[in-house]
Amino acid sequence: MAELRAFAPGRVNLIGEHTDYEDGLCLPFAIAQGVTVTAEPTGGREVVVEAADLGEADRFAIGEERPAPNGWRAFVRGAAAELSAAGHEVRPCRLRIEADLPRDAGLSSSAALTVAVCLALLGRDDDPDRVALARLCSRVENDWAGQRTGLLDQLASLLGRDGRALRIDMRGPELRHVPLELGGHRLAVLDSGAPRALAASGYNERRAECLRARELLGVEALRDAPPDPDLPEPLASRVRHVVEENARVDAAAAALEAGDPARLGALLGASHASLRDLFDASTPEVERAVEACRAAGAIGARMVGGGFGGSVLALFPPGGQPPPGALAVEARAGARLL
Ligand code: GLA
Numbered sequence: 241m242a243e244l245r246a247f248a249p250g251r252v253n254l255i256g257e258h259t260d261y262e263d264g265l266c267l268p269f270a271i272a273q274g275v276t277v278t279a280e281p282t283g284g285r286e287v288v289v290e291a292a293d294l295g296e297a298d299r300f301a302i303g304e305e306r307p308a309p310n311g312w313r314a315f316v317r318g319a320a321a322e323l324s325a326a327g328h329e330v331r332p333c334r335l336r337i338e339a340d341l342p343r344d345a346g347l348s349s350s351a352a353l354t355v356a357v358c359l360a361l362l363g364r365d366d367d368p369d370r371v372a373l374a375r376l377c378s379r380v381e382n383d384w385a386g387q388r389t390g391l392l393d394q395l396a397s398l399l400g401r402d403g404r405a406l407r408i409d410m411r412g413p414e415l416r417h418v419p420l421e422l423g424g425h426r427l428a429v430l431d432s433g434a435p436r437a438l439a440a441s442g443y444n445e446r447r448a449e450c451l452r453a454r455e456l457l458g459v460e461a462l463r464d465a466p467p468d469p470d471l472p473e474p475l476a477s478r479v480r481h482v483v484e485e486n487a488r489v490d491a492a493a494a495a496l497e498a499g500d501p502a503r504l505g506a507l508l509g510a511s512h513a514s515l516r517d518l519f520d521a522s523t524p525e526v527e528r529a530v531e532a533c534r535a536a537g538a539i540g541a542r543m544v545g546g547g548f549g550g551s552v553l554a555l556f557p558p559g560g561q562p563p564p565g566a567l568a569v570e571a572r573a574g575a576r577l578l
Contacts, residue, residue: 243281246359248575249274250347251396252429252553253544254405254420254504255511256489258519260390262450262482263411263461265489268392269420269571270400273341275352276578279360280334287361289316289335302330310385312337315350318384319357322376328368330361342567345431346543346550351393354380355575364577370398371413388444389546400574407493411463418493420571424558425501428566430533434525434549442548446478446521453479474520481518485511505540505555512542521547530554536563 249270256266282288289298291312298313300306305321308314316337320330335357343349354377362368374394381387381394391410399406404417450462453475459465462482469479488507495503512530516522526543533541533554541554553569556562 243278244360244363245276245278245578246356246575247274247276247578248352248355248359248397249400249572250341250349250352251393251400252347252427252569253392253396254427254553255492255507255542256392256408256485257511257515257542257544257547258446258450258521259463259482259485259489260392260408260410261388261447262454262463264463264482264486265410266392266408267405267418267489267492268396268400268408269405270396270574271341271347271569272572273347273567274397274575275337275339275341275349275356277353277356277360278336278338279363280336282332282334284332286332287316287320287330287335288333289313289337291337293337293339302332307384312353314385315354315380316357318380319354319377320361321384322380323358323361326372326376328362328366331363333361335360342431344436344550345429346545347429348393348397348545350381350385350387351377351397352575355394355397359575359577371395371415374398387440388447396574398575400572402573403571405493405496405571407489411461418496420496421499422501422504422555423499425539426556426558426560426562426568427553427570428533428556428562428568429544429551429553430529430563430566431551432523432525432529432543432549434523436549439546439548439550442521443546446519449475449478450482477518477520481514484514501555501557502539505538508540508542508553508555515543515547519547523549525549526552532563533566536561538562
C-alpha cells in the first residue's frame with residue numbers, strides 16, 4: 241500500500257433542520273472546505289496519528305482502541321474500531337490530519353474528520369457502499385463521541401456533488417441530487433461565535449422532547465405526526481417545526497428547480513423563524529448574525545446545523561456583499577481519494 245490522501249468536505253444544510261432523526265427530509269450540500277488525511281503505511285500493529293493543525297498526537301494498537309475523552313481522538317479511534325468491527329482490514333499506518341474547515345462552526349468538521357479517516361484507512365481497494373459508510377461514521381459520532389446526532393452530516397460529506405444539493409428522505413434513505421443554481425445569487429456562512437458549551441446538551445434535550453412527543457402520539461417518527469398535535473407545550477411546537485420543516489424542504493427543492501431564488505430566500509427565513517420560535521434552538525449571538533446578514537442585504541438567512549450557536553447561512557442577491565468574516569460557500573464534490 242503506497243501513501244494516499246483522502247479528503248472529506250464539511251457541509252451546509254440549505255434547509256431541513258432537526259428533521260433527520262425523525263425520518264424527515266433535508267437538503268444539504270458538501271462544500272469546498274474540509275479535512276485531508278494522509279496515510280503512510282508502516283510496520284507493526286499501530287496507528288499513529290498527528291493532528292497537524294493542533295500540534296497534537298495519538299497512537300493506538302489496531303483492535304485495541306479505547307474510548308478517548310471527547311475531542312478529535314475519539315473520532316479517529318472510533319473510526320478504526322468500527323471499520324474493523326464491520327469486517328474491513330485496518331492496516332498499520334501513520335495518519336496526518338489537516339483541515340481548512342473551521343471547527344465548532346456548525347459545518348460538520350467532526351463528520352468530515354471521521355469520513356476522511358475512514359477513506360484513508362480503507363485505502364484504494366476497499367470501496368464500500370457510501371450509505372453504509374455514512375451509517376458507520378454516524379455510529380462513531382454516537383458511540384465514541386457521545387453525540388446523539390443523525391445521518392445528515394455524514395451523507396452530505398460522502399454523497400455531495402459539484403453544483404448539486406442532495407435531497408435526502410431519511411426514510412430509506414432516498415437520495416436525489418438537485419441542481420443548486422441560484423441565478424447569480426450567492427450563499428455565505430457567518431459564524432455566530434456563540435460559545436459551543438451548551439450546543440450538545442441543547443441538541444440532546446430537543447431530541448429527547450421529540451422522542452417523548454413520538455411516544456405520546458404513538459407514531460414511528462415525527463414525520464408521521466399531524467401538524468397540530470394534541471400535546472402539551474413545548475412538545476406541540478417541536479412537532480409543528482418538524483412537520484412544517486419537512487414541507488419547506490420540498491418547497492425549497494421546487495424553488496431551485498423553478499429557478500426562483502426569491503422563494504428560496506423566503507423559505508430560509510421561515511425555517512429560521514421556526515427554529516427560533518417553535519424549536520427554541522437560537523441564541524442572542526445567532527440572532528445577531530442573522531441580523532448582520534440581513535443588514536448586508538441577504539434575502540434569507542437562517543441558522544444551520546444543530547443550533548444553539550454555530551453558523552448562519554445567508555442568500556445574497558447578485559452584487560450583494562456578505563458582512564465581514566462571512567465565508568462564501570458553494571456545492572462541491574463529496575469525499576474522495578486525492
Ligand atoms: C447536527 C447533527 C445532524 C442534524 C442537525 C440538525 O448537525 O449532526 O444530524 O440533526 O444537527 O438538523
